[in-house]
Amino acid sequence: MHEYDVIVVGAGGAGLRTAIAAQEAGADVAIVTKLHPVRSHTGAAEGGVNAALHPDDSVEDHAYETMKGSDYLADAPAVETFAENIPREVVQLERWGMAFSREEDGRISQRPFGGMAFPRTAYAGAETGHHLLHTMYEQVVKRGITVYDEWYVTRLVVTDEDDPADRRCHGVVAIDIGTGEVAGFHARNGVVLATGGAGQVFEHTTNAISNSADGMAMAYRAGVPLEDMEFIQFHPTTLPSTGVLITEGVRGEGGILYNAEGERFMFERGYANNAGELASRDVVSRAELTEVNEGRGIEDEYVHLDMRHLGEERIIDRLENIVHLAEDFEGVDPLEEPMPVKPGCHYTMGGIETDENGRTRIDGLYAAGECACVSMHGANRLGGNSLAELLVFGERAGRDAAGGEIEEPEVPTGRTDDAEEADFEPPVALGTAGVEPAPVADGGAMAASPADLVENAAESERARIDRLLERDDGVNHARIRATVQDTMGQHVNVFREESGLEQALRDVLEARSLYQEVHVEDPSRTFNTDLIQALETRNVIDVAETIVVGALAREEFRGAHWREKHQTRKDDEWLKHTFVSWNDGDPKLWYRPVVLEGEMQNYEPKERSY
Numbered sequence: 001m002h003e004y005d006v007i008v009v010g011a012g013g014a015g016l017r018t019a020i021a022a023q024e025a026g027a028d029v030a031i032v033t034k035l036h037p038v039r040s041h042t043g044a045a046e047g048g049v050n051a052a053l054h055p056d057d058s059v060e061d062h063a064y065e066t067m068k069g070s071d072y073l074a075d076a077p078a079v080e081t082f083a084e085n086i087p088r089e090v091v092q093l094e095r096w097g098m099a100f101s102r103e104e105d106g107r108i109s110q111r112p113f114g115g116m117a118f119p120r121t122a123y124a125g126a127e128t129g130h131h132l133l134h135t136m137y138e139q140v141v142k143r144g145i146t147v148y149d150e151w152y153v154t155r156l157v158v159t160d161e162d163d164p165a166d167r168r169c170h171g172v173v174a175i176d177i178g179t180g181e182v183a184g185f186h187a188r189n190g191v192v193l194a195t196g197g198a199g200q201v202f203e204h205t206t207n208a209i210s211n212s213a214d215g216m217a218m219a220y221r222a223g224v225p226l227e228d229m230e231f232i233q234f235h236p237t238t239l240p241s242t243g244v245l246i247t248e249g250v251r252g253e254g255g256i257l258y259n260a261e262g263e264r265f266m267f268e269r270g271y272a273n274n275a276g277e278l279a280s281r282d283v284v285s286r287a288e289l290t291e292v293n294e295g296r297g298i299e300d301e302y303v304h305l306d307m308r309h310l311g312e313e314r315i316i317d318r319l320e321n322i323v324h325l326a327e328d329f330e331g332v333d334p335l336e337e338p339m340p341v342k343p344g345c346h347y348t349m350g351g352i353e354t355d356e357n358g359r360t361r362i363d364g365l366y367a368a369g370e371c372a373c374v375s376m377h378g379a380n381r382l383g384g385n386s387l388a389e390l391l392v393f394g395e396r397a398g399r400d401a402a403g404g405e406i407e408e409p410e411v412p413t414g415r416t417d418d419a420e421e422a423d424f425e426p427p428v429a430l431g432t433a434g435v436e437p438a439p440v441a442d443g444g445a446m447a448a449s450p451a452d453l454v455e456n457a458a459e460s461e462r463a464r465i466d467r468l469l470e471r472d473d474g475v476n477h478a479r480i481r482a483t484v485q486d487t488m489g490q491h492v493n494v495f496r497e498e499s500g501l502e503q504a505l506r507d508v509l510e511a512r513s514l515y516q517e518v519h520v521e522d523p524s525r526t527f528n529t530d531l532i533q534a535l536e537t538r539n540v541i542d543v544a545e546t547i548v549v550g551a552l553a554r555e556e557f558r559g560a561h562w563r564e565k566h567q568t569r570k571d572d573e574w575l576k577h578t579f580v581s582w583n584d585g586d587p588k589l590w591y592r593p594v595v596l597e598g599e600m601q602n603y604e605p606k607e608r609s610y
């Protein structure tokens with residue numbers, strides 16, 4: 001068994017920032033990650049990171065626009081903490097040597113991004129995430145932080161009190177993908193989940209195959225509610241054949257969207273007043289699909305994104321990798337022709353409920369980055385706010401988990417007595433088919449020491465994996481995952497209709513029951529990616545269910561969540577966050593009000609361009 005003060009699960013931007021902060025606060029830290037750190041999905045982030053750095057910009061404007069972009073479903077205190085702290089984080093990255101693009105006077109370059117009235121997105125060409133990962137990984141190496149890479153965490157070790165609020169997380173169990181060894185990791189202080197988003201729940205996605213919602217599902221099953229899961233961001237500019245992202249930076253630099261009739265539809269058809277192509281992502285995605293649905297799409301599938309007028313020099317200087325992506329993945333040379341684009345699942349606004357210090361309801365369990373929901377993106381995340389979020393809240397989670405000094409949030413998010421039971425009858429009984437017991441610790445919480453609990457959990461996990469590998473036949477996990485992805489792509493996409501959502505729920509429950517017979521073809525122990533994908537598929541199913549349940553219940557149109565029969569934002573009824581609790585496999589839905597009161601509450605922006 002391995003033992004550390006703090007175990008960070010995941011080595012993307014969130015995990016690396018968390019680990020550095022925990023180590024700085026004096027903790028003995030280890031990172032456990034299924035991918036090598038620099039292969040983490042953060043490396044795919046292209047456009048940049050938002051921060052009010054310029055003297056003409058302000059933290060208040062950043063907070064204001066984040067609230068507005070969230071369609072008023074973000075909590076003001078979390079947004080303020082975020083906007084206040086991100087400039088310091090960007091300066092920190094610069095001091096660690098991150099190769100930001102520069103203006104002639106030496107300032108970090110910043111570009112306009114959707115939903116913001118000031119060019120606030122700091123970038124490193126169109127490879128911001130790549131540079132961010134490399135910069136922070138260098139710090140991890142220099143500081144001697146131990147990294148277990150290609151170790152897949154299969155479960156949390158959490159005591160088994162009835163009320164999740166009384167539970168404590170003591171560690172994790174992981175499988176070494178290279179050897180098949182299963183080992184326990186005891187965390188003396190805390191475990192921080194930094195496992196990224198849930199893009200694999202959908203078929204057409206910009207997310208890597210590794211984004212299978214593992215951390216969300218593990219925390220959920222251990223008793224932490226998932227928050228605002230119905231809010232999935234669909235990015236308007238993905239390549240149709242692969243889902244590969246074409247950064248918003250292209251539109252930020254002046255790229256134009258055209259329909260099949262050659263109309264600049266964002267303006268000409270009045271989708272977004274004067275914001276045009278730089279309206280927020282939900283608005284542009286809906287506009288594109290409306291064009292396609294009304295017969296003005298190209299090949300009935302996509303629209304065009306043109307950047308030729310920017311000129312080769314500027315394109316190569318600022319967006320060179322977009323040229324390569326379009327050529328390699330779509331066979332299109334964007335210096336010569338427009339790129340085909342359509343919306344794809346891009347970002348999970350919801351996630352593991354945390355407060356501003358990354359704490360979950362379970363003592364000793366934290367979350368940061370895309371897997372977490374600190375209630376700052378609400379119904380729609382602004383581009384560039386995710387890298388920013390993982391820096392700010394990753395740093396805070398790491399410091400807190402290490403026992404370092406950190407201020408208590410004034411209005412703690414997610415810790416309210418205002419919880420409201422949902423008035424929601426699912427169209428089919430959610431039930432507990434295919435549900436394993438929640439992964440609490442084996443061996444009796446009172447009797448065993450934390451280290452024993454971790455060891456016992458590792459032992460039972462070894463037995464579970466043996467059983468899985470020894471099973472002779474059953475249903476292939478890829479088929480089960482495809483069932484979920486197909487239905488989510490068809491029915492829980494940009495446009496959501498009630499009957500489609502109901503069908504999606506039935507399909508997800510069917511997948512869950514098929515999973516009882518899941519089969520792993522490859523029985524070997526070494527580099528068994530078949531086994532890993534089978535384990536991931538369980539997480540995809542459980543998290544898909546939370547998305548559909550939340551989407552069905554929310555009868556309004558807010559941000560990324562569009563409902564056919566509910567075409568308005570209903571603040572009287574729906575100014576509240578959705579929570580789904582595991583409840584022994586019979587998901588329970590409840591709500592709490594959005595926190596709109598903050599220090600900047602009465603802030604009036606001086607001049608707006610949208």
Ligand code: FAD
Nearest residue numbers: 010011012013014034035042047048153196369370386387
């Ligand atoms: P990730 O980077 O996904 O890292 C997750 C880590 O968890 C990985 O190291 C993985 O190995 C590990 N992990 C997962 N499950 C397990 C497990 N079971 N056991 C062990 N380890 C596990 N945001 C912006 O702000 N600006 C942008 O320009 C931008 N561009 C983007 C472009 C693309 C193509 C995409 C898809 C997203 C973009 N985003 C952008 C969003 C942003 O990149 C992500 O939200 C962010 O990088 C997520 O970071 P993370 O550290 O939370 O997760």
